[in-house]
Structure formats: structure tokens, C-alpha cells
Amino acid sequence: xxxxxxxxxxxxxxxxxxxxxxxxxxxxxxxxxxxxxxxxxxxxxxxxxxxxxxxxxxxxxxxxxxxxxxxxxxxxxxxxxxxxxxxxxxxxxxxxxxxxxxxxxxxxxxxxxxxxxxxxxxxxxxxxxxxxxxxxxxxxxxxxxxxxxxxxxxxxxxxxxxxxxxxxxxxxxxxxxxxxxxxxxxxxxxxxxxxxxxxxxxxxxxxxxxxxxxxxxxxxxxxxxxxxxxxxxxxxxxxxxxxxxxxxxxxxxxxxxxxxxxxxxxxxxxxxxxxxxxxxxxxxxxxxxxxxxxxxxxxxxxxxxxxxxxxxxxxxxxxxxxxxxxxxxxxxxxxxxxxxxxxxxxxxxxxxxxxxxxxxxxxxxxxxxxxxxxxxxxxxxxxxxxxxxxxxxxxxxxxxxxxxxxxxxxxxxxxxxxxxxxxxxxxxxxxxxxxxxxxxxxxxxxxxxxxxxxxxxxxxxxxxxxxxxxxxxxxxxxxxxxxxxxxxxxxxxxxxxxxxxxxxxxxxxxxxxxxxxxxxxxxxxxxxxxxxxxxxxxxxxxxxxxxxxxxxxxxxxxxxxxxxxxxxxxxxxxxxxxxxxxxxxxxxxxxxxxxxxxxxxxxxxxxxxxxxxxxxxxxxxxxxxxxxxxxxxxxxxxxxxxxxxxxxxxxxxxxxxxxxxxxxxxxxxxxxxxxxxxxxxxxxxxxxx
Numbered sequence: 076x077x078x079x080x081x082x083x084x085x086x087x088x089x090x091x092x093x094x095x096x097x098x099x100x101x102x103x104x105x106x107x108x109x110x111x112x113x114x115x116x117x118x119x120x121x122x123x124x125x126x127x128x129x130x131x132x133x134x135x136x137x138x139x140x141x142x143x144x145x146x147x148x149x150x151x152x153x154x155x156x157x158x159x160x161x162x163x164x165x166x167x168x169x170x171x172x173x174x175x176x177x178x179x180x181x182x183x184x185x186x187x188x189x190x191x192x193x194x195x196x197x198x199x200x201x202x203x204x205x206x207x208x209x210x211x212x213x214x215x216x217x218x219x220x221x222x223x224x225x226x227x228x229x230x231x232x233x234x235x236x237x238x239x240x241x242x243x244x245x246x247x248x249x250x251x252x253x254x255x256x257x258x259x260x261x262x263x264x265x266x267x268x269x270x271x272x273x274x275x276x277x278x279x280x281x282x283x284x285x286x287x288x289x290x291x292x293x294x295x296x297x298x299x300x301x302x303x304x305x306x307x308x309x310x311x312x313x314x315x316x317x318x319x320x321x322x323x324x325x326x327x328x329x330x331x332x333x334x335x336x337x338x339x340x341x342x343x344x345x346x347x348x349x350x351x352x353x354x355x356x357x358x359x360x361x362x363x364x365x366x367x368x369x370x371x372x373x374x375x376x377x378x379x380x381x382x383x384x385x386x387x388x389x390x391x392x393x394x395x396x397x398x399x400x401x402x403x404x405x406x407x408x409x410x411x412x413x414x415x416x417x418x419x420x421x422x423x424x425x426x427x428x429x430x431x432x433x434x435x436x437x438x439x440x441x442x443x444x445x446x447x448x449x450x451x452x453x454x455x456x457x458x459x460x461x462x463x464x465x466x467x468x469x470x471x472x473x474x475x476x477x478x479x480x481x482x483x484x485x486x487x488x489x490x491x492x493x494x495x496x497x498x499x500x501x502x503x504x505x506x507x508x509x510x511x512x513x514x515x516x517x518x519x520x521x522x523x524x525x526x527x528x529x530x531x532x533x534x535x536x537x538x539x540x541x542x543x544x545x546x547x548x549x550x551x552x553x554x555x556x557x558x559x560x561x562x563x564x565x566x567x568x569x570x571x572x573x574x575x576x577x578x579x580x581x582x583x584x585x586x587x588x589x590x591x592x593x594x595x596x597x598x599x600x601x602x603x604x605x606x607x608x609x610x611x612x613x614x615x616x617x618x619x620x621x622x623x624x625x626x627x628x629x630x631x632x633x634x635x636x637x638x639x640x641x642x643x644x645x646x647x648x649x650x651x652x653x654x655x656x657x658x659x660x661x662x663x664x665x666x667x668x669x670x671x672x673x674x675x676x677x678x679x680x681x682x683x684x685x686x687x688x689x690x691x692x693x694x695x696x697x698x699x700x701x702x703x704x705x706x707x708x709x710x711x712x713x714x715x716x717x718x719x720x721x722x723x724x725x726x727x728x729x730x731x732x733x734x735x736x737x738x739x740x741x742x743x744x745x746x747x748x749x750x751x752x753x754x755x756x757x758x759x760x761x762x763x764x
Contacts, residue, residue: 084541085155086488087123091132095142098153101162109150109188115222116186117149117215118193120156120163123488124325124338124393126402127199128181134202135211141202144212148219150188156180157392157492158539158547161599165240165608170196172239185218191607192233195221237607244611248594249653253646255674257653261287261660261667262294266302268661273331274306281327283310285346286615286623286664292353292704293668307354310347311366312446314436317406318429319444319475321369322377323347324396333436333445337403337485338396341378342618344370345498352506353704367506371514374499377487379518380525386491386540388521390499395485405485407441408475416478421471424464427453491540493530494552494618496522501560507567508703516567523564526557527576534579551588551598551621554580559628562635562707569711571718578719581632584625585644594647596622613655614662622648623665630672631707634679634736636720649673676738678755680708683727683734693731696748701755 079099081092091098099105101118109116119136121128135141145151156163163182170178173196185195195218200211222229265287270277275284288306291299310316313332315324323344324335348370354363377394380386398405410431414422426432430447437443454464500519507515530537536549536557561577564570587600590611598610598621613622626645633641649656649670656663656670680697684690690710697708711718713727725734733745735754742754 080153084539084546085123085158085490086486087121087128087155087157088153090123091136091153094132094136095139095146096136096151097142097146098151101152101154101159105150105152106188106191109186112150112188114148114150114188115194115219116188116191117145117151118154118162118166118182118184118186119151120154120159120166120182120184121180122156122393123486124340124395125180126336126338126396127179129395129397131181131183131199131201131211135200138202141212141215144215148215149185155490156182157488157490157495160550160552161603161606161610164598164610164612165606166193166196168243168608168610169193169236169240170198172236185222187222187229187233190233190237192237194218194229194232240608243608244613245593246651246654248647248650250650253649253653253670253673255670257656257660257663258290258294258667258671260657261290261664262296262299264661265291265664266298269302270330271305274302274309275332277330279328279330281315281330281332283323283326283343283347284615284664285343285350286619286668287661288350290664290668290671292350293671295702295704303350304354307350307366308362311351311362314443314445316366317373318446319406319472319479321366321371321373323370334443335403336396337406339394340617341390341392341492341495342498344374345495345502346619348499348502349505349509352509356509367510375518379522380489380491386525386529388518389491389525389540390496390522391487392490392492392495393488395488398485399483403437403443405479405482407437407443409441410435412478413442413475416474417471421467421474423457424453424459424467425471425475427456428468491525491530493526493536493538493540493549494556496526497553497556497560498618501556501563504560504563504567508563516564519560519564520568523561523573527572531576536580536583548600548603550600551584551596551625552618554584554588555596555621555625555628556619558584558632559624562628562631566708566710569709569715571715574719577632578636581629581641584629585640589644589647590651594651596625596648611651613652613666614659615665619665620663622652623663623667623669626666626669627672630669631677634676634738635681635707635709635722638720645669646673678706679736680706680751681722681725681734682708682710682731683713683725684710684731685713685727685729689731693733693748693751696751697733700752706755 077092078094078097080088083089083100088100154162166182166184167178170182170184173193179198181199183197183200184193186193200214201208202211204210268276275281288303291303310332313327315327315332315335322339325338325340325343327333327335351363351366355367378391380389380391396402413431417425427448428450429444431442433447435442450464450468454461500522503515503519525540529540536553538547538549538553558577558580561573565573584596588596590597595611598612613620626648629641629645652666656666682693684693694710728746730746733751735742735745745751745754
């Protein structure tokens with residue numbers, strides 16, 4: 076019989092609906108049952124694309140004997156970390172405090188039923204003793220015994236832990252002058268840890284760390300740009316990049332970007348897209364252009380909700396790492412299999428280009444394709460022209476893709492998450508701006524529609540969409556990322572409704588999330604479910620810091636509208652986060668970007684036009700006159716109607732007109748597009764120059 080998870084909106088929870096474990100979702104009823112029965116709670120947090128979550132599920136949660144033990148001794152609650160990042164943040168931090176080491180997924184935490192404080196925590200536990208860990212059944216027995224026999228010790232430990240959690244994000248706001256010292260410290264830390272051969276951080280595992288790359292590009296040093304270019308190139312050549320189908324996996328288990336954990340997450344790809352698009356534009360880089368092209372094919376082929384549902388146009392969350400019970404099986408190849416699929420010329424090229432002439436690089440004697448040799452070198456060795464080599468690579472990849480499509484596919488997590496969709500919408504808008512690609516604009520516009528129709532209800536934002544239920548209140552990240560995405564989108568396509576939405580989101584941040592006493596934004600709203608901690612996170616994790624994104628977006632919107640409330644809230648956030656930015660400078664890269672924008676405001680250009688020809692002319696002039704990383708440019712048609720704030724006074728003039736401001740200093744209106752270059756000649760100051 077299915078348990079209580081069968082009707083849940085999360086695919087991850089529904090994966091456990093047929094477990095013999097008597098799972099509950101996180102609900103008031105589950106917590107009440109634990110209190111009534113005086114049973115500790117076994118809280119299991121994971122996500123659908125997590126390989127080790129699947130391993131623990133197969134070993135323990137599908138095992139009748141283990142399930143009986145779990146049901147007898149605990150109230151068992153299963154949580155999807157992607158739907159409930161608030162719970163995940165709290166209990167990951169608690170795990171770190173209890174174990175003195177980092178956490179991960181699956182997260183396994185045992186809670187006291189009365190105060191929900193954890194008294195024992197771990198991650199993956201094997202069914203049988205291995206990896207230096209005890210069997211899960213032994214852990215279950217020992218934890219319940221500790222609860223039954225040493226209740227006073229549990230309560231004393233929980234009191235200490237609750238005090239730690241209560242004061243974790245607390246601290247005095249910086250009341251001195253804000254300067255670039257944290258930014259310089261972040262830059263030095265990133266440079267010290269940089270891998271000069273493969274890019275990214277030294278050592279393994281290796282994650283993209285997109286906020287750090289964004290900061291390096293914002294600062295604009297030659298060294299920083301070279302570090303980003305090397306990282307993006309090595310990633311594109313590595314196995315973390317799906318050489319056959321496009322898109323990027325979560326992270327690499329080695330320092331060479333060669334073997335990934337094979338899950339593909341929307342949020343990683345959303346952050347990587349604009350970085351590759353910038354590289355394709357700035358350097359005319361063929362590799363980065365190709366990455367963007369195949370990324371787009373993957374996104375439109377596999378990650379967009381189809382017609383016939385209210386989610387049409389929005390983006391799915393993830394593709395699993397596993398298929399047919401094995402991690403990476405969908406993506407890897409046997410050499411003989413590849414040889415049989417290709418003709419002799421194609422195989423001769425592919426075996427050298429993708430490394431099939433080397434020893435197998437993955438378990439079970441198979442290969443995960445990488446760019447082992449540049450195509451130019453392979454073409455030269457085979458006496459091929461580059462057009463011939465390109466044609467052979469294209470035909471070979473097409474055949475391999477078709478053969479791979481016949482395999483059992485990785486499972487799709489079809490949740491529509493507001494924050495992750497917002498990241499992708501912003502990434503697409505930035506890519507559209509960088510590459511002049513209207514298809515990206517259309518993808519972003521199509522994704523905004525279901526968010527506005529279904530995630531935005533009666534002036535409230537929700538964290539996820541589902542045809543059956545829209546019930547999860549939105550978090551800081553949802554509001555901040557969507558506000559930022561709307562500002563990016565408005566720069567490629569003006570829409571008054573989107574501006575109004577952005578203003579409302581900014582107001583909600585101040586009204587319902589801001590710490591009015593100390594500054595900064597809580598992860599949950601003031602009226603959110605009461606939990607054992609209310610996090611106020613400053614550091615970047617897999618996602619950029621919500622506080623950092625909020626501060627940057629409020630600065631951008633504040634300057635656009637001339638609205639000091641937003642500018643002041645951004646400053647309060649930077650002051651509240653200053654200690655963390657100083658202690659962990661590189662980990663706070665998004666906040667460092669906000670600090671850079673605060674100290675050296677981005678140039679703002681508002682262009683009013685009345686025809687397509689005028690719009691095109693002014694956009695072309697602006698592209699040649701400015702550094703897009705330091706400029707926000709909004710092209711507003713004369714027929715836009717009534718506009719709020721400062722832009723209400725920035726009216727149209729015949730032929731078009733540009734209003735250019737550097738922070739609080741504005742130039743006279745410019746009525747000749749050719750004069751834009753001189754308006755941008757003012758040095759864009761930043762601490763790196």
C-alpha cells in the first residue's frame with residue numbers, strides 16, 4: 076500500500092511512496108503524531124537527482140526489516156530539499172554543529188519530538204557496516220536507546236544547540252565607512268586557490284563556483300578574465316560537459332573536470348549560460364559559442380514544460396544521475412559500441428578527439444567522452460581540413476546522440492521551482508543581450524508567463540508550481556532571484572507589467588523579509604512557519620546568496636526609479652553582512668559584487684524611442700560604447716504610458732533620447748546616438764583597476 080507520500084507534489088517524495096517505511100511529509104500532523112507518541116523523528120532530506128539518496132533508499136528504505144525498525148521506533152519524515160530549502164539549511168547547519176564536519180545528501184537527522192532540535196545526525200548510512208560507518212539498523216537502535224535512557228543529556232545538548240542556532244547569524248552591523256577591503260580579500264583568496272592548469276579551485280571535487288567568476292568579470296582585471304576563460308574552457312572540454320547532448324552536470328569528482336556526478340541541475344546551467352554567452356560575445360570564442368548552441372538545444376529538448384498544462388514554458392528542475400540502476404550509465408560508452416555505430420572516418424576522428432584511444436576513464440571499463448585532443452590537432456594528424464573535421468564530428472555526434480536516445484533515460488524531476496526558473500530567465504535574458512539572440516528572449520518571456528499566472532497569487536509569491544497545488548510560500552531566493560531576472564529581462568524587452576511586478580517584489584522583500592533591527596534579509600518571511608531557526612544566509616552555496624542577489628537588485632531598481640528606500644535597504648544588507656564578508660570573502664562573492672556596485676554604481680542608461688528603427692540604432696550605439704557588465708540599459712518605447720519614479724520624467728524626444736546617470740550624477744539628455752560613446756568615457760571605477 077502506498078504511504079502518505081503518494082499524493083505529494085515532489086517527484087522525490089513520490090519516489091518513496093511505495094516504501095514499506097511509514098513516511099510522512101513535513102506537516103503539522105506528522106509533528107503532532109511525534110509529540111503524542113513521544114517518538115523521536117527520523118528526518119530524511121534528499122532530492123531526486125541525488126545518487127547516494129537512491130543508494131540509501133534501495134538499501135534501507137525498501138528493505139522490510141529496516142522499515143519495520145524505523146516505523147517502530149520513529150516518526151519518519153521525508154523532505155525534498157528543493158521544495159523545503161528552509162528545513163535543509165537549518166538541519167545542515169545543525170549537522171555541522173553536531174558532527175564538526177560538512178553535511179550533504181541524503182541528510183539523516185534525529186529530532187526530539189517536542190522542540191524539533193536534532194540530537195544525532197549523519198548523511199548516508201549503509202545497510203551493512205562499510206566505509207568506516209556502522210549499519211543503519213545499529214544506528215536506529217542506538218539512537219532510540221539514547222533517547223529513551225538519556226533524555227536529560229539529550230535535552231541539555233539540545234539547549235546548547237538551540238542557543239548556537241539562535242545566535243549563528245546574529246552580529247553587529249558595520250557602522251564604519253564601507254570600503255573595498257572585503258572585495259580585495261576575496262580577489263586574493265580566489266587567486267591563491269586557483270588551479271592554473273584546469274581552472275576553478277585546486278583539488279577535487281571541483282565545482283563551477285559561478286559567483287566567483289561573475290565577481291572576477293565585474294572587477295575586470297586581465298588576470299581575472301584569464302582565470303574565468305581558462306575555467307570555462309576546461310569545463311567545456313571536460314566530462315562535466317555533456318559532449319554529445321549539451322548541458323553541464325553538477326560537479327566533477329576529479330580535478331580535471333573529467334568525471335562528474337552525472338545529475339544535471341537547472342540552477343547550475345542557469346548560472347553557466349550567461350558566462351559562456353559573455354565569452355562567446357567578448358572573444359568571439361568558437362568553443363564557447365558551440366557550448367551555448369548545444370546548451371540551448373538541451374534546454375529546449377529536455378527541460379521545458381510542454382503545452383497542455385499551466386506550466387507551459389517553465390523549466391523543469393533536474394535530470395537524475397542514475398539510469399537503469401547505475402550512475403552515469405546513460406552517458407558513457409564502450410569503445411566497441413562507438414566503433415560499431417560510426418563509419419571508419421568518423422571513428423578515426425572521434426577516438427582521438429573524445430579520448431577513446433586512451434584507457435577507460437570510468438568504472439566498468441567504459442569511457443565518459445572528453446575533449447582529449449583539440450579538433451584542429453586531430454584534423455592535422457588525419458590530414459583533414461577543418462571543414463571536413465567539423466562535418467565528421469557533426470555526423471558522428473548525431474549518430475551517437477541517436478543511439479543514446481534509445482537507452483533508458485535518467486529520471487526527470489519535473490518540479491517547477493520559482494527560484495531556479497528565475498535564475499534561468501535571468502541567464503537567458505543576459506545571453507540574449509550579449510549575443511543579440513531573440514530566441515533567448517522568447518524563452519525567457521515564455522517562462523515568465525506561468526510564474527506570473529500561477530506562482531503569483533493575490534500579491535503573494537509561491538516557491539513552486541504544480542497542476543494540483545500551489546502551496547509552498549516563497550523564500551528569500553524566490554523573491555530576490557525573480558526581481559533580478561525581471562530587471563535583466565526589462566533590458567532586452569520592456570514590459571510595464573514586469574516593472575510593476577519587480578517593484579512589488581522589492582516592496583515585499585522590505586516588508587516581509589528584512590531584519591528591521593540589524594539589516595539583511597531572513598530566508599523566510601515574517602509570517603512563515605515557526606522553525607527552530609530563522610536563517611539569514613550571506614554565503615553563496617550551490618545557489619548565489621539570496622542576500623547578495625537582493626542587495627544588487629535593490630541597488631539596480633533603486634537607481635532606475637530614484638527610490639532611496641531600496642538603496643538604503645541594500646546598504647543595510649551590506650553592513651549586516653560585513654563581518655561574514657570579511658571572514659569568508661570568497662564565499663560571499665555575490666555580496667562582494669553588490670558591495671562593488673554600491674561603491675562604484677553601475678552606469679544607468681534609459682533610452683526612449685518611438686520606432687523599431689530608433690530602437691535598433693540606439694541599441695547598436697550602446698553596444699559599441701559601453702562595457703555591458705558595468706551598465707544597465709533600458710529601452711522604453713514612447714507608447715509605454717505612465718511610468719513610476721524617476722523614469723516618469725525621462726520622456727521621449729524626436730529621434731530618440733538617452734538619459735545617462737553614473738550613480739547619483741546624471742548627464743544632460745543625449746539626442747544623438749553617435750554621442751553615446753563620450754557619455755560612457757567616464758572611467759568605470761572599481762577596486763581592481
